[in-house]
Amino acid sequence: MTTALRIAQGGFGRLALLDMDTPLVSHAHSQCHVIFKASGADSAFYVSEERLPVTDRTAILVNAWEPHYFYSEPDFPRTVYLALYIEPRWLATLHDPLRLAAHPRFFPRPCVQITPRIRKLADDLIGDLMSPIPMKQERLEIALFDLMLAVSEQFSALESIQDLMRPEGLRLPDSRIQRALNHIGDHLGQALDADRLAASAHLSRAQFFVRFRRCTGMTPHVYVNTLRAETACRRLAQADDRTSLGRLAEDLGFPDQGHFTRFIRGQIGVTPGEYRRVVQVY
Structure with a gap:
Protein backbone atom coordinates (compact mmCIF):
# COMPACT_ATOMS: atom_id res chain seq x y z
CA MET A 1 0.00 0.00 0.00
CA THR A 2 1.27 3.49 -0.85
CA THR A 3 2.03 5.75 2.12
CA ALA A 4 2.14 9.54 2.03
CA LEU A 5 5.19 10.59 4.05
CA ARG A 6 4.68 14.30 3.40
CA ILE A 7 2.25 16.40 1.34
CA ALA A 8 2.50 20.19 1.02
CA GLN A 9 -0.03 22.34 -0.82
CA GLY A 10 -0.25 26.06 -1.51
CA GLY A 11 -0.12 28.72 -4.19
CA PHE A 12 2.89 26.92 -5.70
CA GLY A 13 0.81 23.82 -6.36
CA ARG A 14 1.65 20.77 -4.31
CA LEU A 15 4.43 18.34 -3.62
CA ALA A 16 4.45 14.89 -2.10
CA LEU A 17 6.88 12.35 -0.72
CA LEU A 18 5.25 9.01 -1.48
CA ASP A 19 6.42 5.54 -0.44
CA MET A 20 4.68 3.90 -3.36
CA ASP A 21 4.05 0.36 -4.50
CA THR A 22 0.48 0.49 -5.82
CA PRO A 23 -0.52 1.37 -9.40
CA LEU A 24 -1.77 4.74 -10.62
CA VAL A 25 -4.25 4.78 -13.50
CA SER A 26 -3.66 6.92 -16.56
CA HIS A 27 -4.19 10.47 -15.35
CA ALA A 28 -3.02 14.04 -15.87
CA HIS A 29 -2.48 17.30 -13.97
CA SER A 30 -3.09 20.92 -14.87
CA GLN A 31 0.35 21.70 -13.42
CA CYS A 32 3.76 20.78 -14.79
CA HIS A 33 4.88 17.62 -13.03
CA VAL A 34 8.39 16.46 -12.08
CA ILE A 35 9.21 13.13 -10.41
CA PHE A 36 12.46 12.22 -8.64
CA LYS A 37 13.48 9.04 -6.92
CA ALA A 38 14.07 9.85 -3.24
CA SER A 39 15.15 6.41 -2.03
CA GLY A 40 14.58 2.70 -2.55
CA ALA A 41 14.61 0.60 -5.68
CA ASP A 42 14.90 1.85 -9.23
CA SER A 43 11.53 1.78 -10.98
CA ALA A 44 9.65 3.21 -13.94
CA PHE A 45 6.80 5.53 -14.89
CA TYR A 46 4.87 5.57 -18.14
CA VAL A 47 4.39 8.85 -20.02
CA SER A 48 2.30 8.70 -23.19
CA GLU A 49 2.67 4.90 -23.06
CA GLU A 50 6.50 5.05 -22.99
CA ARG A 51 8.20 3.20 -20.11
CA LEU A 52 10.78 5.50 -18.52
CA PRO A 53 13.35 4.65 -15.83
CA VAL A 54 13.31 6.35 -12.43
CA THR A 55 16.77 6.16 -10.87
CA ASP A 56 19.06 8.33 -8.75
CA ARG A 57 20.32 9.92 -11.97
CA THR A 58 17.05 10.52 -13.82
CA ALA A 59 13.94 12.63 -13.50
CA ILE A 60 10.55 12.22 -15.15
CA LEU A 61 9.19 15.41 -16.73
CA VAL A 62 5.47 15.52 -17.47
CA ASN A 63 3.88 18.45 -19.24
CA ALA A 64 0.64 20.01 -18.07
CA TRP A 65 -2.34 17.83 -19.08
CA GLU A 66 -0.08 15.03 -20.36
CA PRO A 67 -1.41 11.54 -19.51
CA HIS A 68 0.89 9.25 -17.54
CA TYR A 69 0.62 6.29 -15.19
CA PHE A 70 2.53 4.03 -12.81
CA TYR A 71 2.51 0.24 -12.71
CA SER A 72 4.29 -1.80 -10.07
CA GLU A 73 4.99 -5.50 -10.41
CA PRO A 74 3.70 -7.62 -7.50
CA ASP A 75 6.29 -7.98 -4.70
CA PHE A 76 8.58 -5.45 -6.40
CA PRO A 77 10.80 -3.51 -3.94
CA ARG A 78 9.34 -0.23 -2.76
CA THR A 79 10.44 3.22 -3.91
CA VAL A 80 10.00 6.65 -2.30
CA TYR A 81 9.29 9.41 -4.82
CA LEU A 82 9.44 13.17 -4.63
CA ALA A 83 6.60 14.36 -6.84
CA LEU A 84 6.21 18.05 -7.73
CA TYR A 85 2.99 19.47 -9.19
CA ILE A 86 3.90 23.10 -9.85
CA GLU A 87 1.56 25.89 -10.92
CA PRO A 88 2.92 27.75 -13.98
CA ARG A 89 1.27 30.96 -12.75
CA TRP A 90 3.26 30.76 -9.52
CA LEU A 91 6.49 30.20 -11.45
CA ALA A 92 5.69 33.21 -13.64
CA THR A 93 5.36 35.51 -10.63
CA LEU A 94 8.97 34.69 -9.78
CA HIS A 95 10.42 34.49 -13.29
CA ASP A 96 8.15 35.63 -16.12
CA PRO A 97 9.51 33.34 -18.88
CA LEU A 98 8.37 30.35 -16.81
CA ARG A 99 4.76 31.17 -17.71
CA LEU A 100 5.55 28.83 -20.61
CA ALA A 101 5.53 25.94 -18.14
CA ALA A 102 1.82 25.63 -19.00
CA HIS A 103 2.68 24.82 -22.64
CA PRO A 104 2.01 21.23 -23.77
CA ARG A 105 5.57 20.94 -25.11
CA PHE A 106 7.44 22.80 -22.38
CA PHE A 107 9.44 19.66 -21.60
CA PRO A 108 10.56 18.20 -24.96
CA ARG A 109 11.79 14.95 -23.35
CA PRO A 110 9.91 13.03 -20.65
CA CYS A 111 13.00 11.42 -19.08
CA VAL A 112 16.35 13.14 -18.52
CA GLN A 113 19.72 12.50 -16.91
CA ILE A 114 19.92 15.07 -14.12
CA THR A 115 23.01 17.06 -13.19
CA PRO A 116 24.72 16.74 -9.79
CA ARG A 117 23.40 20.21 -8.89
CA ILE A 118 19.79 19.21 -9.59
CA ARG A 119 20.29 16.00 -7.61
CA LYS A 120 21.59 18.01 -4.65
CA LEU A 121 18.70 20.50 -4.82
CA ALA A 122 16.22 17.61 -4.84
CA ASP A 123 18.01 15.84 -1.97
CA ASP A 124 18.12 19.04 0.09
CA LEU A 125 14.37 19.52 -0.39
CA ILE A 126 13.71 15.88 0.53
CA GLY A 127 15.81 16.25 3.69
CA ASP A 128 13.96 19.40 4.73
CA LEU A 129 10.59 17.77 4.10
CA MET A 130 11.51 14.78 6.26
CA SER A 131 12.43 16.98 9.21
CA PRO A 132 9.96 16.68 12.11
CA ILE A 133 9.71 20.49 12.05
CA PRO A 134 7.55 21.71 9.12
CA MET A 135 9.36 23.92 6.63
CA LYS A 136 8.67 27.63 6.76
CA GLN A 137 6.79 28.83 3.70
CA GLU A 138 9.57 31.11 2.49
CA ARG A 139 12.18 28.37 2.73
CA LEU A 140 9.92 25.86 0.98
CA GLU A 141 9.11 28.22 -1.88
CA ILE A 142 12.76 29.20 -2.38
CA ALA A 143 13.80 25.53 -2.48
CA LEU A 144 10.99 24.67 -4.92
CA PHE A 145 11.76 27.60 -7.21
CA ASP A 146 15.51 26.91 -7.24
CA LEU A 147 14.85 23.27 -8.16
CA MET A 148 12.26 24.08 -10.85
CA LEU A 149 14.43 26.84 -12.33
CA ALA A 150 17.41 24.48 -12.55
CA VAL A 151 15.28 21.79 -14.21
CA SER A 152 13.70 24.30 -16.61
CA GLU A 153 16.98 25.92 -17.62
CA GLN A 154 18.55 22.53 -18.30
CA PHE A 155 15.71 20.55 -19.87
CA SER A 156 12.83 22.76 -21.02
CA ALA A 157 12.19 24.56 -24.29
CA LEU A 158 12.73 27.98 -22.69
CA GLU A 159 15.66 28.70 -25.01
CA SER A 160 13.61 27.86 -28.12
CA ILE A 161 10.41 29.81 -27.63
CA GLN A 162 9.88 29.98 -31.39
CA ASP A 163 9.65 26.19 -31.47
CA LEU A 164 6.90 26.28 -28.85
CA MET A 165 4.92 28.70 -31.01
CA ARG A 166 4.97 26.48 -34.10
CA PRO A 167 1.44 25.46 -35.16
CA GLU A 168 2.16 21.77 -34.57
CA GLY A 169 3.05 22.60 -30.98
CA LEU A 170 -0.21 24.40 -30.20
CA ARG A 171 -3.60 22.97 -29.32
CA LEU A 172 -6.05 24.69 -31.58
CA PRO A 173 -9.11 26.35 -30.02
CA ASP A 174 -12.56 25.00 -30.86
Missing part, protein backbone atom coordinates in the same frame (compact mmCIF):
# COMPACT_ATOMS: atom_id res chain seq x y z
CA SER A 175 -15.65 26.82 -29.60
CA ARG A 176 -17.65 23.59 -29.42
CA ILE A 177 -15.04 21.86 -27.29
CA GLN A 178 -14.83 24.97 -25.11
CA ARG A 179 -18.57 24.60 -24.50
CA ALA A 180 -17.97 21.02 -23.38
CA LEU A 181 -15.12 22.10 -21.08
CA ASN A 182 -17.37 24.73 -19.53
CA HIS A 183 -20.10 22.13 -19.10
CA ILE A 184 -17.68 19.79 -17.33
CA GLY A 185 -16.50 22.52 -14.96
CA ASP A 186 -20.06 23.48 -14.11
CA HIS A 187 -21.35 19.93 -13.59
CA LEU A 188 -18.60 17.94 -11.83
CA GLY A 189 -21.19 16.60 -9.40
CA GLN A 190 -23.30 15.07 -12.16
CA ALA A 191 -22.94 12.18 -14.58
CA LEU A 192 -20.56 13.22 -17.37
CA ASP A 193 -20.66 10.36 -19.84
CA ALA A 194 -19.45 10.81 -23.42
CA ASP A 195 -22.95 11.09 -24.90
CA ARG A 196 -23.88 13.98 -22.60
CA LEU A 197 -20.63 15.79 -23.29
CA ALA A 198 -20.96 15.34 -27.05
CA ALA A 199 -24.49 16.71 -26.85
CA SER A 200 -23.27 19.76 -24.89
CA ALA A 201 -20.87 20.47 -27.78
CA HIS A 202 -23.52 19.78 -30.46
CA LEU A 203 -21.33 17.10 -31.99
CA SER A 204 -21.69 13.41 -32.74
CA ARG A 205 -19.90 11.11 -30.32
CA ALA A 206 -17.21 10.27 -32.88
CA GLN A 207 -16.61 13.90 -33.86
CA PHE A 208 -16.50 14.90 -30.22
CA PHE A 209 -13.77 12.41 -29.32
CA VAL A 210 -11.58 13.44 -32.28
CA ARG A 211 -11.96 17.17 -31.63
CA PHE A 212 -11.55 16.83 -27.86
CA ARG A 213 -8.27 14.95 -28.15
CA ARG A 214 -7.01 17.40 -30.79
CA CYS A 215 -7.74 20.36 -28.51
CA THR A 216 -6.67 18.91 -25.14
CA GLY A 217 -4.28 16.06 -25.88
CA MET A 218 -6.34 13.60 -23.83
CA THR A 219 -9.66 11.81 -23.70
CA PRO A 220 -12.75 13.35 -22.07
CA HIS A 221 -12.56 10.67 -19.38
CA VAL A 222 -9.02 11.65 -18.33
CA TYR A 223 -9.93 15.35 -18.37
CA VAL A 224 -13.00 14.86 -16.15
CA ASN A 225 -11.00 12.70 -13.75
CA THR A 226 -8.25 15.33 -13.59
CA LEU A 227 -10.71 18.06 -12.57
CA ARG A 228 -12.39 15.82 -10.01
CA ALA A 229 -9.06 14.77 -8.47
CA GLU A 230 -7.73 18.33 -8.29
CA THR A 231 -10.99 19.61 -6.79
CA ALA A 232 -10.85 16.81 -4.22
CA CYS A 233 -7.23 17.64 -3.27
CA ARG A 234 -8.07 21.31 -2.92
CA ARG A 235 -11.07 20.66 -0.67
CA LEU A 236 -9.29 18.01 1.41
CA ALA A 237 -6.57 20.58 2.15
CA GLN A 238 -8.94 23.33 3.27
CA ALA A 239 -8.97 23.55 7.06
CA ASP A 240 -12.41 25.20 7.01
CA ASP A 241 -13.92 22.49 4.78
CA ARG A 242 -14.61 19.59 7.11
CA THR A 243 -17.17 18.09 4.77
CA SER A 244 -17.50 14.37 5.37
CA LEU A 245 -15.85 12.14 2.78
CA GLY A 246 -19.27 10.77 1.90
CA ARG A 247 -20.61 14.25 1.16
CA LEU A 248 -17.48 15.18 -0.79
CA ALA A 249 -17.94 12.01 -2.86
CA GLU A 250 -21.52 13.06 -3.60
CA ASP A 251 -20.47 16.61 -4.50
CA LEU A 252 -18.03 15.23 -7.08
CA GLY A 253 -20.48 12.83 -8.70
CA PHE A 254 -19.58 9.51 -7.07
CA PRO A 255 -22.32 7.10 -5.99
CA ASP A 256 -20.73 6.42 -2.61
CA GLN A 257 -17.62 6.95 -0.50
CA GLY A 258 -16.09 3.63 -1.52
CA HIS A 259 -16.05 4.57 -5.20
CA PHE A 260 -14.57 7.96 -4.33
CA THR A 261 -11.82 6.40 -2.19
CA ARG A 262 -10.81 3.98 -4.95
CA PHE A 263 -10.82 6.81 -7.48
CA ILE A 264 -8.54 9.07 -5.43
CA ARG A 265 -6.17 6.21 -4.61
CA GLY A 266 -5.89 5.42 -8.33
CA GLN A 267 -5.22 9.08 -9.18
CA ILE A 268 -2.76 10.16 -6.46
CA GLY A 269 -1.78 6.95 -4.67
CA VAL A 270 -3.36 7.54 -1.24
CA THR A 271 -6.86 7.59 0.17
CA PRO A 272 -8.79 10.84 0.76
CA GLY A 273 -8.61 10.27 4.51
CA GLU A 274 -4.82 9.91 4.47
CA TYR A 275 -4.47 12.96 2.22
CA ARG A 276 -6.51 15.09 4.61
CA ARG A 277 -4.52 13.80 7.59
CA VAL A 278 -1.04 14.35 6.11
CA VAL A 279 -1.35 17.52 4.00
CA GLN A 280 0.42 20.66 5.23
CA VAL A 281 -1.18 23.80 3.81
CA TYR A 282 0.89 26.92 3.04
Whole structure:
Protein backbone atom coordinates (compact mmCIF):
# COMPACT_ATOMS: atom_id res chain seq x y z
CA MET A 1 0.00 0.00 0.00
CA THR A 2 1.27 3.49 -0.85
CA THR A 3 2.03 5.75 2.12
CA ALA A 4 2.14 9.54 2.03
CA LEU A 5 5.19 10.59 4.05
CA ARG A 6 4.68 14.30 3.40
CA ILE A 7 2.25 16.40 1.34
CA ALA A 8 2.50 20.19 1.02
CA GLN A 9 -0.03 22.34 -0.82
CA GLY A 10 -0.25 26.06 -1.51
CA GLY A 11 -0.12 28.72 -4.19
CA PHE A 12 2.89 26.92 -5.70
CA GLY A 13 0.81 23.82 -6.36
CA ARG A 14 1.65 20.77 -4.31
CA LEU A 15 4.43 18.34 -3.62
CA ALA A 16 4.45 14.89 -2.10
CA LEU A 17 6.88 12.35 -0.72
CA LEU A 18 5.25 9.01 -1.48
CA ASP A 19 6.42 5.54 -0.44
CA MET A 20 4.68 3.90 -3.36
CA ASP A 21 4.05 0.36 -4.50
CA THR A 22 0.48 0.49 -5.82
CA PRO A 23 -0.52 1.37 -9.40
CA LEU A 24 -1.77 4.74 -10.62
CA VAL A 25 -4.25 4.78 -13.50
CA SER A 26 -3.66 6.92 -16.56
CA HIS A 27 -4.19 10.47 -15.35
CA ALA A 28 -3.02 14.04 -15.87
CA HIS A 29 -2.48 17.30 -13.97
CA SER A 30 -3.09 20.92 -14.87
CA GLN A 31 0.35 21.70 -13.42
CA CYS A 32 3.76 20.78 -14.79
CA HIS A 33 4.88 17.62 -13.03
CA VAL A 34 8.39 16.46 -12.08
CA ILE A 35 9.21 13.13 -10.41
CA PHE A 36 12.46 12.22 -8.64
CA LYS A 37 13.48 9.04 -6.92
CA ALA A 38 14.07 9.85 -3.24
CA SER A 39 15.15 6.41 -2.03
CA GLY A 40 14.58 2.70 -2.55
CA ALA A 41 14.61 0.60 -5.68
CA ASP A 42 14.90 1.85 -9.23
CA SER A 43 11.53 1.78 -10.98
CA ALA A 44 9.65 3.21 -13.94
CA PHE A 45 6.80 5.53 -14.89
CA TYR A 46 4.87 5.57 -18.14
CA VAL A 47 4.39 8.85 -20.02
CA SER A 48 2.30 8.70 -23.19
CA GLU A 49 2.67 4.90 -23.06
CA GLU A 50 6.50 5.05 -22.99
CA ARG A 51 8.20 3.20 -20.11
CA LEU A 52 10.78 5.50 -18.52
CA PRO A 53 13.35 4.65 -15.83
CA VAL A 54 13.31 6.35 -12.43
CA THR A 55 16.77 6.16 -10.87
CA ASP A 56 19.06 8.33 -8.75
CA ARG A 57 20.32 9.92 -11.97
CA THR A 58 17.05 10.52 -13.82
CA ALA A 59 13.94 12.63 -13.50
CA ILE A 60 10.55 12.22 -15.15
CA LEU A 61 9.19 15.41 -16.73
CA VAL A 62 5.47 15.52 -17.47
CA ASN A 63 3.88 18.45 -19.24
CA ALA A 64 0.64 20.01 -18.07
CA TRP A 65 -2.34 17.83 -19.08
CA GLU A 66 -0.08 15.03 -20.36
CA PRO A 67 -1.41 11.54 -19.51
CA HIS A 68 0.89 9.25 -17.54
CA TYR A 69 0.62 6.29 -15.19
CA PHE A 70 2.53 4.03 -12.81
CA TYR A 71 2.51 0.24 -12.71
CA SER A 72 4.29 -1.80 -10.07
CA GLU A 73 4.99 -5.50 -10.41
CA PRO A 74 3.70 -7.62 -7.50
CA ASP A 75 6.29 -7.98 -4.70
CA PHE A 76 8.58 -5.45 -6.40
CA PRO A 77 10.80 -3.51 -3.94
CA ARG A 78 9.34 -0.23 -2.76
CA THR A 79 10.44 3.22 -3.91
CA VAL A 80 10.00 6.65 -2.30
CA TYR A 81 9.29 9.41 -4.82
CA LEU A 82 9.44 13.17 -4.63
CA ALA A 83 6.60 14.36 -6.84
CA LEU A 84 6.21 18.05 -7.73
CA TYR A 85 2.99 19.47 -9.19
CA ILE A 86 3.90 23.10 -9.85
CA GLU A 87 1.56 25.89 -10.92
CA PRO A 88 2.92 27.75 -13.98
CA ARG A 89 1.27 30.96 -12.75
CA TRP A 90 3.26 30.76 -9.52
CA LEU A 91 6.49 30.20 -11.45
CA ALA A 92 5.69 33.21 -13.64
CA THR A 93 5.36 35.51 -10.63
CA LEU A 94 8.97 34.69 -9.78
CA HIS A 95 10.42 34.49 -13.29
CA ASP A 96 8.15 35.63 -16.12
CA PRO A 97 9.51 33.34 -18.88
CA LEU A 98 8.37 30.35 -16.81
CA ARG A 99 4.76 31.17 -17.71
CA LEU A 100 5.55 28.83 -20.61
CA ALA A 101 5.53 25.94 -18.14
CA ALA A 102 1.82 25.63 -19.00
CA HIS A 103 2.68 24.82 -22.64
CA PRO A 104 2.01 21.23 -23.77
CA ARG A 105 5.57 20.94 -25.11
CA PHE A 106 7.44 22.80 -22.38
CA PHE A 107 9.44 19.66 -21.60
CA PRO A 108 10.56 18.20 -24.96
CA ARG A 109 11.79 14.95 -23.35
CA PRO A 110 9.91 13.03 -20.65
CA CYS A 111 13.00 11.42 -19.08
CA VAL A 112 16.35 13.14 -18.52
CA GLN A 113 19.72 12.50 -16.91
CA ILE A 114 19.92 15.07 -14.12
CA THR A 115 23.01 17.06 -13.19
CA PRO A 116 24.72 16.74 -9.79
CA ARG A 117 23.40 20.21 -8.89
CA ILE A 118 19.79 19.21 -9.59
CA ARG A 119 20.29 16.00 -7.61
CA LYS A 120 21.59 18.01 -4.65
CA LEU A 121 18.70 20.50 -4.82
CA ALA A 122 16.22 17.61 -4.84
CA ASP A 123 18.01 15.84 -1.97
CA ASP A 124 18.12 19.04 0.09
CA LEU A 125 14.37 19.52 -0.39
CA ILE A 126 13.71 15.88 0.53
CA GLY A 127 15.81 16.25 3.69
CA ASP A 128 13.96 19.40 4.73
CA LEU A 129 10.59 17.77 4.10
CA MET A 130 11.51 14.78 6.26
CA SER A 131 12.43 16.98 9.21
CA PRO A 132 9.96 16.68 12.11
CA ILE A 133 9.71 20.49 12.05
CA PRO A 134 7.55 21.71 9.12
CA MET A 135 9.36 23.92 6.63
CA LYS A 136 8.67 27.63 6.76
CA GLN A 137 6.79 28.83 3.70
CA GLU A 138 9.57 31.11 2.49
CA ARG A 139 12.18 28.37 2.73
CA LEU A 140 9.92 25.86 0.98
CA GLU A 141 9.11 28.22 -1.88
CA ILE A 142 12.76 29.20 -2.38
CA ALA A 143 13.80 25.53 -2.48
CA LEU A 144 10.99 24.67 -4.92
CA PHE A 145 11.76 27.60 -7.21
CA ASP A 146 15.51 26.91 -7.24
CA LEU A 147 14.85 23.27 -8.16
CA MET A 148 12.26 24.08 -10.85
CA LEU A 149 14.43 26.84 -12.33
CA ALA A 150 17.41 24.48 -12.55
CA VAL A 151 15.28 21.79 -14.21
CA SER A 152 13.70 24.30 -16.61
CA GLU A 153 16.98 25.92 -17.62
CA GLN A 154 18.55 22.53 -18.30
CA PHE A 155 15.71 20.55 -19.87
CA SER A 156 12.83 22.76 -21.02
CA ALA A 157 12.19 24.56 -24.29
CA LEU A 158 12.73 27.98 -22.69
CA GLU A 159 15.66 28.70 -25.01
CA SER A 160 13.61 27.86 -28.12
CA ILE A 161 10.41 29.81 -27.63
CA GLN A 162 9.88 29.98 -31.39
CA ASP A 163 9.65 26.19 -31.47
CA LEU A 164 6.90 26.28 -28.85
CA MET A 165 4.92 28.70 -31.01
CA ARG A 166 4.97 26.48 -34.10
CA PRO A 167 1.44 25.46 -35.16
CA GLU A 168 2.16 21.77 -34.57
CA GLY A 169 3.05 22.60 -30.98
CA LEU A 170 -0.21 24.40 -30.20
CA ARG A 171 -3.60 22.97 -29.32
CA LEU A 172 -6.05 24.69 -31.58
CA PRO A 173 -9.11 26.35 -30.02
CA ASP A 174 -12.56 25.00 -30.86
CA SER A 175 -15.65 26.82 -29.60
CA ARG A 176 -17.65 23.59 -29.42
CA ILE A 177 -15.04 21.86 -27.29
CA GLN A 178 -14.83 24.97 -25.11
CA ARG A 179 -18.57 24.60 -24.50
CA ALA A 180 -17.97 21.02 -23.38
CA LEU A 181 -15.12 22.10 -21.08
CA ASN A 182 -17.37 24.73 -19.53
CA HIS A 183 -20.10 22.13 -19.10
CA ILE A 184 -17.68 19.79 -17.33
CA GLY A 185 -16.50 22.52 -14.96
CA ASP A 186 -20.06 23.48 -14.11
CA HIS A 187 -21.35 19.93 -13.59
CA LEU A 188 -18.60 17.94 -11.83
CA GLY A 189 -21.19 16.60 -9.40
CA GLN A 190 -23.30 15.07 -12.16
CA ALA A 191 -22.94 12.18 -14.58
CA LEU A 192 -20.56 13.22 -17.37
CA ASP A 193 -20.66 10.36 -19.84
CA ALA A 194 -19.45 10.81 -23.42
CA ASP A 195 -22.95 11.09 -24.90
CA ARG A 196 -23.88 13.98 -22.60
CA LEU A 197 -20.63 15.79 -23.29
CA ALA A 198 -20.96 15.34 -27.05
CA ALA A 199 -24.49 16.71 -26.85
CA SER A 200 -23.27 19.76 -24.89
CA ALA A 201 -20.87 20.47 -27.78
CA HIS A 202 -23.52 19.78 -30.46
CA LEU A 203 -21.33 17.10 -31.99
CA SER A 204 -21.69 13.41 -32.74
CA ARG A 205 -19.90 11.11 -30.32
CA ALA A 206 -17.21 10.27 -32.88
CA GLN A 207 -16.61 13.90 -33.86
CA PHE A 208 -16.50 14.90 -30.22
CA PHE A 209 -13.77 12.41 -29.32
CA VAL A 210 -11.58 13.44 -32.28
CA ARG A 211 -11.96 17.17 -31.63
CA PHE A 212 -11.55 16.83 -27.86
CA ARG A 213 -8.27 14.95 -28.15
CA ARG A 214 -7.01 17.40 -30.79
CA CYS A 215 -7.74 20.36 -28.51
CA THR A 216 -6.67 18.91 -25.14
CA GLY A 217 -4.28 16.06 -25.88
CA MET A 218 -6.34 13.60 -23.83
CA THR A 219 -9.66 11.81 -23.70
CA PRO A 220 -12.75 13.35 -22.07
CA HIS A 221 -12.56 10.67 -19.38
CA VAL A 222 -9.02 11.65 -18.33
CA TYR A 223 -9.93 15.35 -18.37
CA VAL A 224 -13.00 14.86 -16.15
CA ASN A 225 -11.00 12.70 -13.75
CA THR A 226 -8.25 15.33 -13.59
CA LEU A 227 -10.71 18.06 -12.57
CA ARG A 228 -12.39 15.82 -10.01
CA ALA A 229 -9.06 14.77 -8.47
CA GLU A 230 -7.73 18.33 -8.29
CA THR A 231 -10.99 19.61 -6.79
CA ALA A 232 -10.85 16.81 -4.22
CA CYS A 233 -7.23 17.64 -3.27
CA ARG A 234 -8.07 21.31 -2.92
CA ARG A 235 -11.07 20.66 -0.67
CA LEU A 236 -9.29 18.01 1.41
CA ALA A 237 -6.57 20.58 2.15
CA GLN A 238 -8.94 23.33 3.27
CA ALA A 239 -8.97 23.55 7.06
CA ASP A 240 -12.41 25.20 7.01
CA ASP A 241 -13.92 22.49 4.78
CA ARG A 242 -14.61 19.59 7.11
CA THR A 243 -17.17 18.09 4.77
CA SER A 244 -17.50 14.37 5.37
CA LEU A 245 -15.85 12.14 2.78
CA GLY A 246 -19.27 10.77 1.90
CA ARG A 247 -20.61 14.25 1.16
CA LEU A 248 -17.48 15.18 -0.79
CA ALA A 249 -17.94 12.01 -2.86
CA GLU A 250 -21.52 13.06 -3.60
CA ASP A 251 -20.47 16.61 -4.50
CA LEU A 252 -18.03 15.23 -7.08
CA GLY A 253 -20.48 12.83 -8.70
CA PHE A 254 -19.58 9.51 -7.07
CA PRO A 255 -22.32 7.10 -5.99
CA ASP A 256 -20.73 6.42 -2.61
CA GLN A 257 -17.62 6.95 -0.50
CA GLY A 258 -16.09 3.63 -1.52
CA HIS A 259 -16.05 4.57 -5.20
CA PHE A 260 -14.57 7.96 -4.33
CA THR A 261 -11.82 6.40 -2.19
CA ARG A 262 -10.81 3.98 -4.95
CA PHE A 263 -10.82 6.81 -7.48
CA ILE A 264 -8.54 9.07 -5.43
CA ARG A 265 -6.17 6.21 -4.61
CA GLY A 266 -5.89 5.42 -8.33
CA GLN A 267 -5.22 9.08 -9.18
CA ILE A 268 -2.76 10.16 -6.46
CA GLY A 269 -1.78 6.95 -4.67
CA VAL A 270 -3.36 7.54 -1.24
CA THR A 271 -6.86 7.59 0.17
CA PRO A 272 -8.79 10.84 0.76
CA GLY A 273 -8.61 10.27 4.51
CA GLU A 274 -4.82 9.91 4.47
CA TYR A 275 -4.47 12.96 2.22
CA ARG A 276 -6.51 15.09 4.61
CA ARG A 277 -4.52 13.80 7.59
CA VAL A 278 -1.04 14.35 6.11
CA VAL A 279 -1.35 17.52 4.00
CA GLN A 280 0.42 20.66 5.23
CA VAL A 281 -1.18 23.80 3.81
CA TYR A 282 0.89 26.92 3.04
